[in-house]
Amino acid sequence: MRLSQTPAVDLKTAKIAAVVNAASGRCSRGAGEALSAEMARQGLAPAHLWCGLGADLERALDKVLEESPDVLIVLGGDGTIRSVAQRCDTAGPLLLPLPGGTMNILPRALYGTRTWRRALHDVLAAPEVRPVNGAQAGGHRFFAAAIFGGPSLLQEAREAVRYGEFALAAQKGIAALRSAFDRELICVWDGKDGAKGEAVAVLCPIASRRLSPSEPRLEAAVVHPEGPVDALRLVLSAAFRDWRADPDVRCAKAERIEVLGGGPFPGLLDGERFTFEGPLQVELVPEAFLALTPGSGAERKLS
Template sequence: MSWTPAVDLKSAKIAAVVNVASGRCSRATGAALRGQLARHGLEPAHLWCGLGADLPGVLDEVLADKPDVLIVLGGDGTIRTAAERCEPGGPLLMPLPGGTMNVLPRALYGGRTWRQALDAVAARPQVRPVTGAEVAGQRFFAAAIFGGPSLLQEAREAARYGEFALAARKGLAALRTALDRELICLWDGGDGAKGEAVAVLCPLASARLDPGEARLEAAVIHPEGPIDAVRLVLSAAFRDWRADPDVHCAMAETIEVLGNGPFPGLLDGERFTFEGSLKVRLVPEAFLALTPG
């Protein structure tokens, strides 16, 4: 899978959607987005600002108008919902970070703010096909985490931003349920491992997979106890947690996660509760993203 040549945004039909209820958005964000686009000589044909509860209907309406480019500014749930609606034939998606974890925007644009990401893309727009994955009827495009330790993700993000007291409070609260259930992870129907959490990374988020590789990365996390779990989460804020001795990694086209009873999970930062056994399958070239060239 290779990146395609740059595109001409000034001749494109642009639609923009802003969820004002996301963690870092407000009613003023829509006007700010319009102003930032105007700096590059761009004017959206449609710009919607509103609450996430209205998002599904709004996306249906916006996509029915067949825009060339869809800009989405919001949190992880907003962006994942929009990405699920996009297809290999378009529109081109520009998911801008407006939430807390910003999993998919971070995978595409690094640590840039939404203004910095928009400026970088507008200056030299390029199209990148994004391969994702699907589980229990839901898609994700960067990373999923299954099991109790997924609740520690908020603590990890607090630590990343230097809010160590908040990280400690969230971490200790999450530990009450983080280590009470074991999962089994099987890859390609053969080998497997047991652990308290299973992370699945798409090529976009994996340092070990090439962008065009038709495989997923599975990481099985097995901390020995609460102290190891806290160490794993805090160290993950500053380095690759897959290098940790309590993490077992494998590459596969299909991944099964087996568990008894309900267990929590995160798909691109959005929280879900899953039951029983799950099968994660690859979705090649799920949509096309706009990235800096």
């Protein structure tokens, strides 16, 4: 059954598998049972449902994909969802990534601020297939947003602010500011223009306010605050508005982005932390996978 070629998806006849990481930030051992119960209320039963810890995820995913499901539901944090998404492509399975972590970068890009139960309900009520353009950096794929450089650590402070955890935000913000100005990065887009800054953000079309969802380009944003006070202002204001509108941010659109740094630098790919060495090539991955989204016109951009 080639579900990706039909505008209306009949999930009643689809072979559905589900993967739950019980160790994710906002999940527990009972998350698998909760997901199964929620699906049952919608008249669906997964052919395969795995619920376990992140250390066993890859082996479990190998087994799930061997069964060639039409739809793969994943409930977990950013690292879990990114790992599963990079195992999918346009040949399938259709991916339904539900928010079960702290930042939930990709689910928020697809489903806005919906809880995992609301996202599942809305998708099942009116499923729509949506190609997702992604990107690749250092052999790792991401599908919503990446941040490179010391200020990438401020993302955790931003999310703490969102959830009202202001003491935690202050703690993480101070730690990030200590390393934010260790080194400067150089960002070059499409081998031509470039800019310097303490951080480089790369946004995929699904997360960008300046790109259409199907546009075959990425958005680069170079952050160059004048000092710690400006950096803290940037991350705190970013919790409530589009930080790319800040005067300390320079933006560009490109198919290929190169990040240069004098030594290793931290980065976040869809909320998962990595360490990179420059020069780092970031390239567009057209139609990286097919996502299931609600058929309504609900907001699906990063808030």
